[in-house]
Amino acid sequence: MIKLEHISKVFHPATVNENLAINDVSLTVNSGDFITIVGSNGAGKTTLFNLISGSLFPSGGSLRIHDLEMTRVPEFKRSKYIGRIFQDPTLGTAANMSLEDNMVICSSKGFKGLKMTLNSASRKAFSEELRPLAMGLEDRLKDNVGLLSGGQRQALTLLMTVLSRPDLLLLDEHTAALDPRNAQMVLEMTQRFITDYNLTAMMITHNMKHAIDYGNRLLMMDKGEIILDVSGEEKRRLTVDTLVKKFHEIRQEEFASDEGLLST
Amino acid sequence: MIEGILVDGLIFALLALGVFISFRILDFPDLTVDGSFATGAAIAAICIINGLGIFAATVLAFIGGAVAGAATATIHNKLKLPNLLSGILVMTMLYSINIRILGGRANIALLRVDTMITKVIGFGGSLPREYTLLIFMLLFVGIIKILIDIFFRTDLGITMGALGNNEQMIKTNGVNPETMKVIGLSLSNGLVALSGAILGQYQGFADAKLGQGMIVEGLAAVMLGEFLLRSNKIFVITLRVVLGAILYKGLMFFGRYYGYYIHMTPSDLKLITSVLVIVSLVIARSQDAAGQRRKERR
Numbered sequence: 087m088i089k090l091e092h093i094s095k096v097f098h099p100a101t102v103n104e105n106l107a108i109n110d111v112s113l114t115v116n117s118g119d120f121i122t123i124v125g126s127n128g129a130g131k132t133t134l135f136n137l138i139s140g141s142l143f144p145s146g147g148s149l150r151i152h153d154l155e156m157t158r159v160p161e162f163k164r165s166k167y168i169g170r171i172f173q174d175p176t177l178g179t180a181a182n183m184s185l186e187d188n189m190v191i192c193s194s195k196g197f198k199g200l201k202m203t204l205n206s207a208s209r210k211a212f213s214e215e216l217r218p219l220a221m222g223l224e225d226r227l228k229d230n231v232g233l234l235s236g237g238q239r240q241a242l243t244l245l246m247t248v249l250s251r252p253d254l255l256l257l258d259e260h261t262a263a264l265d266p267r268n269a270q271m272v273l274e275m276t277q278r279f280i281t282d283y284n285l286t287a288m289m290i291t292h293n294m295k296h297a298i299d300y301g302n303r304l305l306m307m308d309k310g311e312i313i314l315d316v317s318g319e320e321k322r323r324l325t326v327d328t329l330v331k332k333f334h335e336i337r338q339e340e341f342a343s344d345e346g347l348l349s350t
Numbered sequence: 351m352i353e354g355i356l357v358d359g360l361i362f363a364l365l366a367l368g369v370f371i372s373f374r375i376l377d378f379p380d381l382t383v384d385g386s387f388a389t390g391a392a393i394a395a396i397c398i399i400n401g402l403g404i405f406a407a408t409v410l411a412f413i414g415g416a417v418a419g420a421a422t423a424t425i426h427n428k429l430k431l432p433n434l435l436s437g438i439l440v441m442t443m444l445y446s447i448n449i450r451i452l453g454g455r456a457n458i459a460l461l462r463v464d465t466m467i468t469k470v471i472g473f474g475g476s477l478p479r480e481y482t483l484l485i486f487m488l489l490f491v492g493i494i495k496i497l498i499d500i501f502f503r504t505d506l507g508i509t510m511g512a513l514g515n516n517e518q519m520i521k522t523n524g525v526n527p528e529t530m531k532v533i534g535l536s537l538s539n540g541l542v543a544l545s546g547a548i549l550g551q552y553q554g555f556a557d558a559k560l561g562q563g564m565i566v567e568g569l570a571a572v573m574l575g576e577f578l579l580r581s582n583k584i585f586v587i588t589l590r591v592v593l594g595a596i597l598y599k600g601l602m603f604f605g606r607y608y609g610y611y612i613h614m615t616p617s618d619l620k621l622i623t624s625v626l627v628i629v630s631l632v633i634a635r636s637q638d639a640a641g642q643r644r645k646e647r648r
């Protein structure tokens with residue numbers, strides 16, 4: 087469904103700050119995949135999402151969505167296919183606008199004309215959509231989103247994103263800014279939505295256990311590369327210990343071969 | 351006297367509504383206003399003098415302002431210049447362009463021609479001049495306000511409302527923020543030019559520098575309005591912009607007439623206006639901070 091071929095991203099090329107954030111990454115995301123992504127700080131996970139969503143363009147390589155060439159298509163045009171949720175709950179909604187206004191913006195993708203979606207029928211529909219969240223949001227359509235808690239905002243963003251039925255859902259540590267209880271709630275909601283709506287998703291997390299427990303496929307990134315890609319039975323058998331061990335194995339090997347290179 | 355202030359305030363309210371759209375809705379501090387205000391006055395004056403009629407003059411003035419706003423947005427979007435600089439550049443261009451519109455003159459008088467104002471007064475018959483104008487301006491600004499309210503209830507308007515708050519959200523939902531800025535600044539400067547067009551006819555002359563300092567005055571009106579009413583409903587928000595504009599003109603009136611007690615002259619008013627904006631900003635910020643603390647304590 088999404089195909090990255092030899093994608094690389096260099097920040098500040100040809101300066102002292104030159105930084106190869108993504109190094110020749112090739113990846114195929116299949117329809118129905120729920121991929122979890124782990125990796126240390128600065129591994130390039132967010133950059134990878136930025137490249138997929140189009141908020142950054144790659145320095146090299148190509149990217150296709152549904153076999154459509156997307157490498158240099160701007161973010162707002164790709165949004166038709168991609169739903170994205172950030173770590174920061176404030177990025178998904180407009181704080182100074184009411185809940186219903188926010189839902190209007192998310193209820194359809196692309197340029198919006200002079201039609202008026204907001205009426206009593208659509209308000210009722212919005213309420214019905216909010217009810218399953220069980221947060222009482224269905225009675226607060228006129229409240230500004232800024233009045234909601236971080237957990238509520240993130241749950242709302244998740245719901246609105248899912249309702250737009252994106253072909254690919256990108257979740258970048260979307261529970262990291264929440265307290266443990268809210269984080270668990272949003273995470274469970276994520277899992278439920280992905281199953282119910284049969285979504286294709288990629289989820290970055292720093293929680294190894296979550297990475298193992300959720301999804302059908304796991305990627306590990308390091309220094310701008312995908313160093314591990316496991317799925318199916320192999321993924322199911324993973325434990326935190328084996329994952330950590332695998333990481334050291336892979337990086338050790340590389341050290342060894344690097345040293346090997348140097349000594350010859 | 352009070353009718354005079356109200357008429358002044360209502361004409362000025364159109365500008366304030368424009369400034370509100372750029373500063374508050376788009377979060378785009380747009381300095382084009384200082385130029386586009388005079389552009390509106392100039393276009394309307396020239397059209398009237400050349401016999402195009404009042405309606406055409408008014409519509410063309412609006413369009414002229416809208417084009418100026420679109421130019422600022424486009425410079426910002428395509429050349430990636432900062433928003434302040436884009437506005438200053440277009441504003442400066444407009445000083446030259448306004449003189450061209452006026453046929454190479456810095457100003458032009460509207461003598462012995464029918465303007466919107468003379469027509470309205472004629473229509474009022476035996477009613478006192480100022481009252482007729484007041485009723486007309488109330489209707490005119492009321493209709494514009496309602497049209498703006500309706501616009502911001504459409505899907506396009508709601509989306510524009512989110513732009514100044516969260517540009518990322520706009521993009522995530524498949525809307526091009528650049529298009530939104532072009533539409534928003536066109537609307538904003540169209541209103542500003544409309545305000546200029548009416549003011550020019552009201553004072554009986556158009557001047558290429560009519561707009562000097564208007565951006566700060568418009569901002570002052572918007573901020574004064576925000577102290578008057580608190581709400582997240584567009585109907586109330588635009589109402590308070592109009593009220594803020596009237597209040598501002600009232601304050602300026604008293605400054606002009608009673609200021610001499612404290613040795614103030616009319617030329618000090620721009621100083622006062624800017625101080626007013628600074629004070630409003632500081633008060634608004636401390637209120638925000640207090641609100642934030644209250645929220646955190648909860």
Ligand SMILES: Nc1ncnc2c1ncn2[C@@H]1O[C@H](COP(=O)(O)OP(=O)(O)OP(=O)(O)O)[C@@H](O)[C@H]1O
Pocket residue numbers: 097098105107125126127128129130131132133134
């Ligand atoms: N916009 C940018 N400009 C310059 N450098 C950037 C930019 N975005 C990311 N980088 C650099 O690219 C590298 C990868 O960053 P990225 O944010 O993708 O890491 P990450 O895996 O998401 O880390 P974390 O777990 O901390 O979120 C880092 O060295 C970072 O400094």
Ligand SMILES: [Mg+2]
Pocket residue numbers: 131132133
């Ligand atoms: Mg990151």
